[in-house]
Amino acid sequence: MLDLLLFPVLLCIPVVMLVPSPGGAPPPLCRRCCDHLDGPPAPQTTDQLGGLNQMPEVRTFINMTILKGDKGDRGDRGTPGKSGEEGTPGTRGPMGPKGTKGQAGIPGDPCKKQDAAFSVGRRKSLHSVDYYQALLFDTEFVNLYSHFDMFKGKFYCYVPGIYFFNVNIHTWNFKETYLHIMRNNKEQAIVYAQPSERSIMQSQSLMLPLDLNDEVWVRLYKRERENAVYSDDVDIYITFNGYLIKPTQE
Structure with a gap:
């Protein structure tokens, strides 16, 4: 060549x-x-x-540029290699901010019954301690659809609307009686009686607008001043009642 x-x-x-x-x-x-x-x-x-x-002198000269070919095309990409070993899991990150309130759900079944009612009683007396106490009940007169939780002493709203509530208690001789009707963690109405040598029946009633999953319950005040409610195993002196007057969606 x-x-x-x-x-x-x-x-x-x-x-x-x-x-x-x-x-x-x-x-x-x-x-x-x-x-x-x-x-x-x-x-x-x-x-x-x-x-x-x-004879003329002949010197050979070769232009190397004519021997160099053009740059070739880039080859195809090779196959990826095997994945490495899985690393150790990292530490758990901090909790994120609380999300925004979600949208309201779709309307419920129009054939669903729009009513709620309960009536419960207590046969045991209760004295104040160093913390607030929920008034628990041991007798169930009416508990429609089990909306009242007997273990927690709370009524849970599953049908939003306007409700009527009533609580009746019996005071203790020479002791103060100090209770609140609560909506969630907010006091709504007080049931109060001053110390007296005679025990009396005391009552409180009110109407409340409730939203879905609201809680209504009765709370005995803590022991800043000694207070108590009276009852015995024979008669029921303490009752708590509530029922739906008008649902929000009819």
Whole structure:
């Protein structure tokens, strides 16, 4: 292949011929001042006219740029390697902020009964302690759809609307009576009686607008002043009642 590349180069080199002078004497050879550094002189030949020909010096030059090919296309991407080992789980991050209140649900079944009612009683007396106490009940007169939780002493609203509530208690001789009707954790009405040598029946009633899952209950005040409610195992002196007057959606 190298011979093929040199062939056009040789064709482009002009041939130098020495023509003899008219007097017949051979012309003197041209010498360069630095010929002795390039090695022995080139061999001489005689042409047809009797003159001497000096063979031109041929030096090979290869243009390397013509041998370098064009840049190839980028190859296809290789297949991904295997996944590494799973690292240890990190520590649990801090709790995020509380989300916004969600949208109201779809309307309920129009055929669902829109009513609620309860009436419960207590046969045991109760004295105040160092903390607030929910008044619990042990007798169930009416508990429609079990909306009143006997274990917690609370009525849970499953039908929003206007409700009527009533509580009746019996005071203790020479002790104060101090209770509240509660809606969730907010006092709504007080049931109060001053200490007296005679025990009396005391009552409180009110109406409340309730939303879904609201709680209504009776709370005995804590022991800043000794207070109590009276009852016994024979008769029921303490009652708590409530019922729906008008639902929000009819």
